[in-house]
Amino acid sequence: MALRCPIVSVLGHVDHGKTSLLDKIRKTRVAAREAGGITQHIGASEIPIDVIKKVCGNLLQMLKADLTIPGLLVIDTPGHEAFTSLRKRGGALADIAILVVDINEGFKPQTIEAVNILRQYKTPFVVAANKIDLIPGWNSKEGPFVLNFNEQNQHPNALTEFEIRLYENIIKPLNEMGFNADLFTRVEDITKTVCIIPVSAKTGEGIPDLLMMIAGLAQKFLEQNLKLDVEGYAKGTVLEVKEEKGLGKTIDAIIYDGIARRGDYVVVGGPNGIVVSKIKALLKPKPLDEMRDPRDKFKPVNEVVAAAGVKIAAPNLENVIAGSPLRIVPEDKIEEAKEEIMKEIEEATIETDEE
Numbered sequence: 001m002a003l004r005c006p007i008v009s010v011l012g013h014v015d016h017g018k019t020s021l022l023d024k025i026r027k028t029r030v031a032a033r034e035a036g037g038i039t040q041h042i043g044a045s046e047i048p049i050d051v052i053k054k055v056c057g058n059l060l061q062m063l064k065a066d067l068t069i070p071g072l073l074v075i076d077t078p079g080h081e082a083f084t085s086l087r088k089r090g091g092a093l094a095d096i097a098i099l100v101v102d103i104n105e106g107f108k109p110q111t112i113e114a115v116n117i118l119r120q121y122k123t124p125f126v127v128a129a130n131k132i133d134l135i136p137g138w139n140s141k142e143g144p145f146v147l148n149f150n151e152q153n154q155h156p157n158a159l160t161e162f163e164i165r166l167y168e169n170i171i172k173p174l175n176e177m178g179f180n181a182d183l184f185t186r187v188e189d190i191t192k193t194v195c196i197i198p199v200s201a202k203t204g205e206g207i208p209d210l211l212m213m214i215a216g217l218a219q220k221f222l223e224q225n226l227k228l229d230v231e232g233y234a235k236g237t238v239l240e241v242k243e244e245k246g247l248g249k250t251i252d253a254i255i256y257d258g259i260a261r262r263g264d265y266v267v268v269g270g271p272n273g274i275v276v277s278k279i280k281a282l283l284k285p286k287p288l289d290e291m292r293d294p295r296d297k298f299k300p301v302n303e304v305v306a307a308a309g310v311k312i313a314a315p316n317l318e319n320v321i322a323g324s325p326l327r328i329v330p331e332d333k334i335e336e337a338k339e340e341i342m343k344e345i346e347e348a349t350i351e352t353d354e355e
């Protein structure tokens with residue numbers, strides 16, 4: 001059975017660098033192109049394992065693990081308003097998360113909120129300690145943090161400043177919230193201690209280390225309990241409902257399990273009950289070089305296999321809202337899908353009441 005990519009979500013306080021970091025990851029282009037490239041999905045980017053291996057190079061030896069995951073599917077909308085409702089049964093939509101913290105500013109209200117969500121859903125996460133280029137005396141440059149770190153000895157103050165910020169602004173607040181945490185190079189068991197990876201979304205320092213640790217974390221949890229087999233019809237979550245010229249209201253969704261086919265039905269929860277609609281088209285972004293007209297952004301596909309982001313064009317989607325559970329099923333599975341969705345909505349309501 002084929003394994004799907006783990007879904008990765010980026011969280012953190014506003015202005016700590018979530019968007020910049022995602023941009024930087026997507027621009028690991030040079031290596032990416034040679035190895036087959038980063039694939040653009042609707043609302044997400046897929047980083048194939050070959051790209052990760054290429055970007056990380058010798059660093060990977062640090063992991064002491066074979067990577068069997070096919071890659072990572074990183075959700076493009078950081079700090080999505082609907083993140084708290086991006087649920088699937090028994091947990092959050094994301095399999096793993098990157099918590100972005102400005103190493104100079106430390107924990108802020110939204111950082112704490114994010115950690116609480118991750119804890120509630122037992123979502124494994126790493127911390128990207130961003131903006132290390134702003135540490136006084138730090139000589140930041142593109143490439144692995146571990147290499148650059150060893151070169152910082154000409155700036156002894158920079159190292160001291162780094163260690164103080166690392167401890168006071170990240171390790172200590174995480175400890176206070178009940179998590180063990182340390183600089184990733186000092187962590188023995190990544191399933192027990194939260195790894196902190198210093199990065200700069202500005203210079204690109206630490207991006208290889210970050211990719212390696214996310215892949216490593218996903219791999220470790222895959223071996224323990226993360227289920228990545230693709231089975232049955234498509235199950236997903238609505239990211240956004242969008243009006244598109246010529247298509248009307250469409251749903252952008254992340255599919256976390258199963259296969260969706262053209263001609264299937266979309267079954268989706270809404271504030272006024274469940275909507276069932278026959279799919280007109282499953283759409284993916286058109287590669288830039290095929291885009292002759294900027295209005296002609298999407299191309300229809302026959303099939304979408306998890307994990308993936310997809311745009312769904314179908315009638316009667318006006319009342320669908322972001323964060324809703326979704327299924328894409330053949331006609332004879334509509335009732336089953338409805339029941340699943342109702343159960344999911346009930347569970348989500350109970351959880352919210354408990355908070």
Ligand code: GDP
Nearest residue numbers: 013014015016017018019020130131200201202
């Ligand atoms: P978001 O709100 O978390 O998505 O944060 P943004 O990515 O929009 O970044 C907020 C600001 O911080 C922007 O002005 C970025 O240019 C800046 N920024 C982000 N990452 C870094 C970094 O690593 N170093 C520096 N010096 N600035 C950064």
